[in-house]
Amino acid sequence: xxxxxxxxxxxxxxxxxxxxxxxxxxxxxxxxxxxxxxxxxxxxxxxxxxxxxxxxxxxxxxxxxxxxxxxxxxxxxxxxxxxxxxxxxxxxxxxxxxxxxxxxxxxxxxxxxxxxxxxxxxxxxxxxxxxxxxxxxxxxxxxxxxxxxxxxxxxxxxxxxxxxxxxxxxxxxxxxxxxxxxxxxxxxxxxxxxxxxxxxxxxxxxxxxxxxxxxxxxxxxxxxxxxxxxxxxxxxxxxxxxxxxxxxxxxxxxxxxxxxxxxxxxxxxxxxxxxxxxxxxxxxxxxxxxxxxxxxxxxxxxxxxxxxxxxxxxxxxxxxxxxxxxxxxxxxxxxxxxxxxxxxxxxxxxxxxxxxxxxxxxxxxxxxxxxxxxxxxxxxxxxxxxxxxxxxxxxxxxxxxxxxxxxxxxxxxxxxxxxxxxxxxxxxxxxxxxxxxxxxxxx
Amino acid sequence: xxxxxxxxxxxxxxxxxxxxxxxxxxxxxxxxxxxxxxxxxxxxxxxxxxxxxxxxxxxxxxxxxxxxxxxxxxxxxxxxxxxxxxxxxxxxxxxxxxxxxxxxxxxxxxxxxxxxxxxxxxxxxxxxxxxxxxxxxxxxxxxxxxxxxxxxxxxxxxxxxxxxxxxxxxxxxxxxxxxxxxxxxxxxxxxx
Numbered sequence: 001x002x003x004x005x006x007x008x009x010x011x012x013x014x015x016x017x018x019x020x021x022x023x024x025x026x027x028x029x030x031x032x033x034x035x036x037x038x039x040x041x042x043x044x045x046x047x048x049x050x051x052x053x054x055x056x057x058x059x060x061x062x063x064x065x066x067x068x069x070x071x072x073x074x075x076x077x078x079x080x081x082x083x084x085x086x087x088x089x090x091x092x093x094x095x096x097x098x099x100x101x102x103x104x105x106x107x108x109x110x111x112x113x114x115x116x117x118x119x120x121x122x123x124x125x126x127x128x129x130x131x132x133x134x135x136x137x138x139x140x141x142x143x144x145x146x147x148x149x150x151x152x153x154x155x156x157x158x159x160x161x162x163x164x165x166x167x168x169x170x171x172x173x174x175x176x177x178x179x180x181x182x183x184x185x186x187x188x189x190x191x192x193x194x195x196x197x198x199x200x201x202x203x204x205x206x207x208x209x210x211x212x213x214x215x216x217x218x219x220x221x222x223x224x225x226x227x228x229x230x231x232x233x234x235x236x237x238x239x240x241x242x243x244x245x246x247x248x249x250x251x252x253x254x255x256x257x258x259x260x261x262x263x264x265x266x267x268x269x270x271x272x273x274x275x276x277x278x279x280x281x282x283x284x285x286x287x288x289x290x291x292x293x294x295x296x297x298x299x300x301x302x303x304x305x306x307x308x309x310x311x312x313x314x315x316x317x318x319x320x321x322x323x324x325x326x327x328x329x330x331x332x333x334x335x336x337x338x339x340x341x342x343x344x345x346x347x348x349x350x351x352x353x354x355x356x357x358x359x360x361x362x363x364x365x366x367x368x369x370x371x372x373x374x375x376x377x378x379x380x381x382x383x384x385x386x387x388x389x390x391x392x393x394x395x396x397x398x399x400x401x402x403x404x405x406x407x408x409x410x411x412x413x414x415x416x417x418x419x420x421x422x423x424x425x426x427x428x429x430x431x432x433x434x435x436x437x438x439x440x441x442x443x
Numbered sequence: 444x445x446x447x448x449x450x451x452x453x454x455x456x457x458x459x460x461x462x463x464x465x466x467x468x469x470x471x472x473x474x475x476x477x478x479x480x481x482x483x484x485x486x487x488x489x490x491x492x493x494x495x496x497x498x499x500x501x502x503x504x505x506x507x508x509x510x511x512x513x514x515x516x517x518x519x520x521x522x523x524x525x526x527x528x529x530x531x532x533x534x535x536x537x538x539x540x541x542x543x544x545x546x547x548x549x550x551x552x553x554x555x556x557x558x559x560x561x562x563x564x565x566x567x568x569x570x571x572x573x574x575x576x577x578x579x580x581x582x583x584x585x586x587x588x589x590x591x592x593x594x595x596x597x598x599x600x601x602x603x604x605x606x607x608x609x610x611x612x613x614x615x616x617x618x619x620x621x622x623x624x625x626x627x628x629x630x631x632x633x634x635x
Contacts, residue, residue, distance in 0.1 A: 136481050139490035139504060202605075206530050206597065210500045210538070222492035222502060226601065227608040272594050327572070331579035332541045334590040340579050398572060 139222050149218045153201060153229060154194035154236070162193045162288045168416045169292025169307050172369060174426050178296075184247040185295035189288055191240025192256040196263040196284075198233035202226055203268050211329045244291075252295045259287045275338045275345075282315035303369040309360050310415065316353035317389050318408035320346045324392075324401035347393040350404065354389035357415070358382045364419065374422035378415055385411050481505070499534035503527065515614060519607040526600045533593055541582060548578040 166189040170182055201208065201219050205226075208214035218224055224232075237260060245253025263284045270277035286308035293304035323330065323339040324346065330337050338346035361378045364370035388407050392400040481493060482505070491505045504527060506520050552570055553560055562568050583590075 134494045136491050136493045138487065139492045203598065203601070205601075206501060206534065209495060209502070210534060215495070215500070220502070222504070225608065226605050227612065230605055269594065269598070272590055327576055327579050331583050332538065334537070334583070334586065334593075336583060336587075340576070340583055343576055343580075396573070 137222075139225075141224055141228070145223065149223050150194075150232060153198050153218050153224070153232060155197040155201075156194075159190055159193040159197065162285075163190045164413075165285075165311060165416070166288040166292035166295075168420065169289030169304065170296045171292075171420055172289075172303065172307060172423055173293045173296035173301075174303070174368075174424065175296045181248055181295060184243055185252060185292060188240050188244035188248060188252070188256060189291060191236045191243070192260055193288075195233045195237030195240060196260045198229050198236070199260075199264040200268050202229045202233070203264070207272075207333050207335070210333050211326075213326070213329070244295075248295045249298045251298060251300065252291050255287055255291045255294060259284055259291075262287075271335050271337075273336060275336055275341060277336070278316070278319060278338055281319065282312045285315050286310075286312040302367045306360065306363055306367055306369055307419075309363075310357065310419075311412075313353040313356045313360060314408065314412050314415075317350045317385060317392075317404055318412075320350040321392060321401045321405035321408065324396075325398050325405075343396065347396055351386070351389040351393040354382075354386040358386065361415075364422070365424075368424055370419055370422040371424050374419060377422065378418050381411055381414055381418075496531060496535075498538060499531045500538070501527070501531050501534055503531070513611075513614070515607070515611055519604065519611055522600070522604055522607065526604065529600075530597070537586075544582060545575075545578060548575075 163186050167182070167186055170185055171177070201217055204214075205219050208217050209220045214220070219226065219229055241253055241257050241260070244256045262280060267277055267280045267284055270280055289307040289311055290300070290304045293307060294300060297304075320339060323337045327337075327340050330340050338349065358375075358379065361382060362375045364374045365372045385404070385407050388400070388404045392404045481491075488507055488509070490507050493503045493505070495502050504523070506524060508520070509516070512520075549568075549570055550560060552574055553568055558568060560568060
């Protein structure tokens with residue numbers, strides 16, 4: 001690895017002696033000769049000076065590339081493996097030349113790799129994390145970083161989405177809006193979600209280290225200790241569940257505790273044992289809106305289950321499409337996901353549940369949750385996601401998987417918003433027979 | 444980490460370090476100082492965590508050994524060190540085997556199609572996602588028992604380490620509260 005620059009350049013120049021890119025056999029012989037006679041770089045230049053014109057351009061390119069790569073820290077991380085290729089020429093007898101050739105086009109990322117993007121538009125935080133990751137540092141808590149650490153530990157963005165679905169559940173419930181209960185339900189759900197996410201990260205440290213998506217998590221980087229993470233989880237979970245149980249109602253508290261249990265003790269270990277983890281995960285995603293509804297009404301109505309059903313069905317096109325493009329990472333990390341072990345099932349289930357969303361939307365008026373306009377206005381977006389799911393099912397390629405995943409990201413908020421606007425409003429019974437001149441509240 | 448790059452890196456490191464084993468086996472456990480090539484300043488009182496290891500992607504930790512380390516703290520340190528080494532060996536083996544088998548799969552697929560490894564431009568041929576998916580499934584199924592046993596043991600070790608850390612923390616807090624300094628007074632492990 002630590003060859004002298006001179007010999008590295010020699011390694012590059014060797015392959016460029018003749019026409020550049022062809023004639024592996026001839027060039028191998030040249031390399032063998034060089035290696036055997038231990039030529040210095042200068043003698044090699046003289047030997048190769050025949051095709052100097054075209055050779056100089058290529059050599060110049062290589063030199064410039066190396067300079068550019070060295071000076072640009074953004075490219076450094078990707079450049080290092082390529083340096084390995086250069087230095088390895090002297091060791092590897094076969095294919096050494098062609099490996100050099102590979103360097104030149106390899107400035108663009110190869111298709112299908114999960115290499116981190118090294119472009120100037122890389123977010124500063126990610127770049128800082130990447131550079132920081134290469135140094136030794138003391139294993140102690142930086143108190144100024146704690147809020148950021150906790151935010152990442154509890155997956156704050158995901159938690160925010162979970163709280164949003166719970167709030168949607170609360171808003172859809174056919175009871176007058178009570179801001180205090182709403183606030184307590186939201187805070188309780190937020191804390192429960194933080195707990196679940198923290199414990200999940202606590203369990204998954206070595207696996208997260210090996211996947212590109214998750215290797216910058218706080219526990220992986222050692223920013224806090226496992227004990228600290230567990231303490232944080234308990235500090236969130238106990239008040240959260242207590243708040244839900246005492247401040248809202250026991251049913252919501254029970255659902256919150258159940259969700260934490262399902263996520264940490266069922267979903268997380270199952271990810272590495274069986275593909276049923278996806279179904280468990282879908283249930284975990286479906287519970288928050290149910291919690292929102294029960295926080296409002298105090299009972300598990302069909303309406304709550306319908307909202308839960310929306311989230312449950314939505315999980316499949318969302319997650320199956322996401323996992324389709326992460327198959328290599330999942331396989332290497334030992335995660336048993338449908339996309340790896342049962343690809344046909346993966347595509348079928350995504351399609352099935354996308355179409356199922358249309359049916360569930362039709363149940364909205366049946367269960368008195370929404371008006372009849374809801375299935376109609378939600379039909380376009382449901383048809384669109386079903387269409388993308390069908391394409392994913394039919395072609396099963398990365399592009400279609402990506403399209404389906406990104407569609408699912410806006411589909412769910414849109415669906416919930418439409419449901420909210422089409423919510424069946426409750427006309428109080430004693431006002432209903434009052435004079436027809438009084439305009440009834442708009443449906 | 445790009446798998447192809449990883450396999451080259453692994454092969455390079457094997458050559459460079461002059462390992463005794465043949466290239467078909469991943470490197471065995473190397474003593475910590477030799478492996479990490481780093482030692483913290485003598486005055487440092489903290490543990491140090493390093494960059495991800497090239498082979499296992501796990502970050503090594505160098506533990507600070509305080510004077511008058513209690514038996515409990517020593518047990519904790521040994522357990523953490525041992526878990527780290529055991530994890531490192533598992534993941535090194537895993538990543539290495541994955542890269543090797545992936546290369547073999549690609550090679551065999553290409554040869555069954557009658558294609559050479561490199562195309563006319565000298566670029567390495569890659570298979571489509573669907574062809575690679577066959578390999579990924581096979582790899583997962585083949586290693587299922589190994590993964591399951593690693594999981595079980597990892598969960599047990601993680602839990603034990605956390606419990607021990609809690610006990611050490613409680614013990615130290617108790618000593619601070621009762622005004623004892625390290626090296627004086629009662630130094631028994633159990634505080635609860």
